[in-house]
Amino acid sequence: MSKRTSDSKVKAPLSALAARRLRQQQLAAQAEPSNPTPNGDSPSITPGAEAAPVLHSKDISGPSTPLKSRSPSAIPPKETIDSAGDTDIDIPRQVSNFVQTEENHGYDTQTLETTVKLRRGETFVIQGEYRVSVISGNISIYGAILETSASIDVIAPSTQALPVIECAPKSKKRKVEKPARKDGEYDAIFSLHSTQSGLNDVGRICPRFDRIWKPPLTSTVVKSKAADSFTPILTAIQPTPVLTIPPSWQPTITTLSSTKQSPKSIFIIGGKSVGKSTFGRYLLNTLLTNSQQSAVAYLDLDPGQPSFTPPCILSLHKITSPVVAPSFATFGSTEVVRQHHVGYISPREDPKYYLRCAADLVREYRRLVEQGEKLTLIVNTCGWIKGMGRELLQELIAVCEPTDVVGLGEVDGVFAEILPEGKGVKRHLLEAAGTGNAVGNIPGSQQFTPADLRILQTIAYFHQRSKVSGDSNGSSSPSFDFEKHLTAIPPLIAVYKGAAKVIHGITILDTGIAPDLIFTGLNATIVSVKMVKKDDREHPAIRYLEDVYGENNDVTPPYIPANQFDGTSGLLPAEGTVTAGLAIVRGVDEGNGELQLLTPMHEDEINGYLEDGYRILLCRGRDEMPVYLMWDWRDGRAGQKGRRGTGSGGGVDKMPYLDFVDGGEVTGKGAKEWKVRRNIMRRGQQRR
Template sequence: MSKRTSDSKVKAPLSALAARRLRQQQLAAQAEPPNPNPNGDSPVITPGLEAVPVIPSKGTPNAGSSTPLKSRSPSAIPPKETSDTVSQPPDANIDIPRQLSNFVQTEENYIYNAQTPETTVKLRRGESLVIQGEYRISVIGGSISICGAILEASASLDIVAPSSQALPVIECAPKSKKRKVDKIASKDGEYDAIFSLQSTQSGLNDIGRICPRFDRVWKPPLTSTVVKSKASESFTPILTATQPTPILTIPPSWQPAITTLASTKQCPKSIFIVGGKSVGKSTFGRYLLNTLITNSQLPTIAYLDLDPGQPSFTPPCILSLHKITSPIVAPSFAAFRSTEVVRQHHVGYISPREDPKYYLRCAADLMREYRRLVEQGEKLTLIVNTCGWIKGMGRELLQELVAVCEPTDVVGLGEVDGVFAEILPDEKGVKRHLLEAVGTGAVVGNTGGNQQFTPADLRMLQTIAYFHSQRKVGGDATFSFDFEKHLTAVPPLVAAYKGPTRVIGGITILDTGITPDLVFTALNATIVAIKLVRKDDREHPVLRYLEDVYGENGVVTPYIPANRFDGTSGMLPAEGTVTAGLAIVRGVDEANGELQLLTPVHEDEFNKWLEDGYRILLCRGRDEIPVYLVWDWRDGRAGQKGRRGTGSFGGAEKMPYLDFVVGGEVAGKGAKEWKVRRNIMRRGQQRR
């Protein structure tokens, strides 16, 4: 059996539409000659040559006795040009090495201590350093800034920086009236900041074991120059890269607005962020969050995430309220449990357009929880992140959310003048901050190229990481990730839904009118939300319905039909209901009345909920389950045609939900194109 690497030809199952598009793209590629240089970059180096070293600018200090840099590009000796040599045209397939860091490594400013082990880095003002990977940064002297966070001497922070998102930049913190900046003397000169780097291992760098799509997000670009360091370290400082490698920068108009919003003159604030898709709402919110925590007198920030499609701290399809006490420099899939989740609601969709009324009810319930915290004496500035739906009904939803959240400041990114005019009441005196989007000036990832992953890819990444997260054994409640075993090899939790040992007290399915005998057919191999309702909450509509219909005998399946409750699509009412996590229904044993659940929630937590008087309910929404969670691509039996001379797909019969791509062809039910009927038209509109 041949080995598979991260770049193997293993393909995920395709739908019929995707298969048709794939064939069309293949035919188009054969018909058209490839563009040797789509970006139109002028030639500087040829692929196969050593990367051109960075030439320091006038503001860059002298490198001194520099340490050799490691090059990730293949090395070769360029041919000498003669009179017969044909020079490369300007549009040849050659790319320019783009500078990510202007830090110049020497033996004095980058020191590795094998005994600690840690690396000491010294920066002068104007220098920057981009590091990919996982690491802990600790400030020894001076102060540094990273992703809006200002870290002073003795402060430390864990960083998670894969290439799935723009890489953060480490710089000396800007001067201010509050911050005294002193030069740090050293035998090779004076420095403005000294910090140490230590490797950290959360397990996230093994995510490629489960999903090869994300195998390279922890590795530097193949054509790049990096700072020389130990190969065993979990991070790599990158100096230049030929491949598009986005780094995190912000438009010029953002910093003054962030400074104004971080002021404590009016506290606590309620800051509402508005904008279309891909304009930088989450990036702005993260910068503002880190600035508020580290550069003001507000030790705790409340973060209300109302974007179910791309949430910042939870899996998709969830709205949530968080309390945050430390800066966060990590992508959304790596930020699970890095905050205190005050309350969350599973809405079942990645967009509010499917059930806007239920979406608003969940948002209102989260705001009531925030106000309860404020009434108890907590001074919490609130950041509200919204989704990118700003047209049509989306604009009406924003107007409702403004009424619910009552913001003191509204930040608009991109072309939102018309949105402001409709959603903001003039008499309330709400401060307006109109800023440019990340794509209209200095952009996030301005080193060239589009983002490598789509929003759907990032949702898949969030879901995979969530189901492989686990609590560490130790004094503090920290979490790690385990990708050593595939979920299909993990023993599931067995939860009874009927009988004297019943754990699951109710089941509902979003927006589906089915009979009770088909409930488990609809539940099998899907993601469900784990919801809690207190048993002593006698007025809760779910408990009243279950008691009226099923009583306490626990003999039959406690099924709650869709659309049972007013204003929802089969979802449980937000008021009085708590979302505790997500689970995958691995299997159903109807004979014994048991469900097999795969979930990062520990069985002790289930038992504690029951002891504390909660009723556990399962709610199936429209969460997308990544194919890599139900298919172990490392299993050589899956998707290989003709293995052992059988002439069939070995092992594929064990995965009845999946089809495979073999030799460029789709096998199974998805191999053929679907035939659709013509739209219904009046007789006069039909072609004769």
């Protein structure tokens, strides 16, 4: 019998789950570490204009953190288990079938461009940000067909399925002679160039999204320079969703993108997570690159997961270039013709206002058509197709009068109920995405919920770089700045009392609170910036202000109780109200009668409205305020450590609404002041 020596150790047997976690830790240790909080001073704040505009920037000392949250923690990647329950983390999955050689892949040290040569049938998947330019042949990506000399900017993080680059037939949009192929054995040659929108730094603001630009734990990648903003992926150990569409989609997309019966009005319906936005984006890109249309109108009626705006907004866009980017990365890439802030992520809260806003946007589209613009209209709807949602769809069909209706998933019954008979509407029933591997829906690969993506979309909106009104540099590429936290950026100052006031009304949807509590309900919330013509005496909000306050410019505040109107449509009718954008009420200076606003809108843009005779009304709905917009988590974490170690408190004691979980103990000012009342109970539990 052997004897155990003093330095020997007995290892306990590992379960399959423990072994898998150990393997993940080993793989993660080999990956590049991530640090969402780089050291070093931030760049200086760009000063505002020296002249005193109606709205101006102002430095405010000290961060404002009026929200309740918990300390952020690193979120480990989800483990992958197959349907039988066995671990398959060590099995590489094929992402691209491209095989790199010295002949089909090269890098130019002078132009800093990567050149790739593809044969028909080969696929090339890239994660990151890049510009792809076609040198010869044709390629397709996310429905867009690019010919020789064409280029497109791509933004492809891991939040969505990664687009695939592959050879494509010649498009029908431009009739050009087929050039003689220089490389006879390759069907397409294209170059890749790094681009920077600023989104790669989003983890500095919200650590939840720090790793969306990091490639998965891979076994093989295409070799590229370390400075590149993208990574071509061949095989991956972690699940890596790749964008492929169901077979039934392509014939329908080809039919809808034909020039016959143009312009069309295409209405897309389906339940949740069936691929409505994916189908709409794929169709949009096909129309712009494989037909005779130079522009497409896109009507987004999904306030919960909009494609080109922050949540809670319905919008009409005129789009002239293909869009290959997730929703949070599209700001600035389209022309916003008109938009309405409905204040909720679902139409169920105020269906009448939702329908009136949709009808107003359709009228705006028809005005464009009457002016001679041949614009195919794509209408994207929300995933509410039962009960009242079905009734809303029927109303929207009557308003939009589509030529084609596309149904994704099990919508046979919906079609039978909402589509009018004898109107000549063409019906297209297609399978839903997500069945099998339709849009890269690999089990265990999706880390983010729709709520997560709404937070990301809101964060990106408020960190987009402002564009000066009238700037016509022709650039439609999105641009973002995450170098500074919002609390370190000078806010716009808007006066709400006195002769110089620019804020003429403040309201909170679906409620009526006492006027002296209005700023309690408004501070540290997201509001829409509504514009109303000052001479529009029939506008309900203007009429109310004049009836109640008259010419009294010293009113503090100019409050409009929403509960005195017949819903939002009675307070802010869609026909006479313009939604300029969103803002955050950073703080209130009641002594000077000023509101401090954080908004991506440039002050010149807002002042332009004022010069055109508009008045500003601020309207708060139920837009979700991400805690990271009002709290610099890096300072908060540093303060937390100081409290435990030195008792200095740091940033924690300066945060009136926040509490923190610190070693099992809830700390922070929010923890001390937060009280819970348990006097809400069911009717049957109440004593009579």
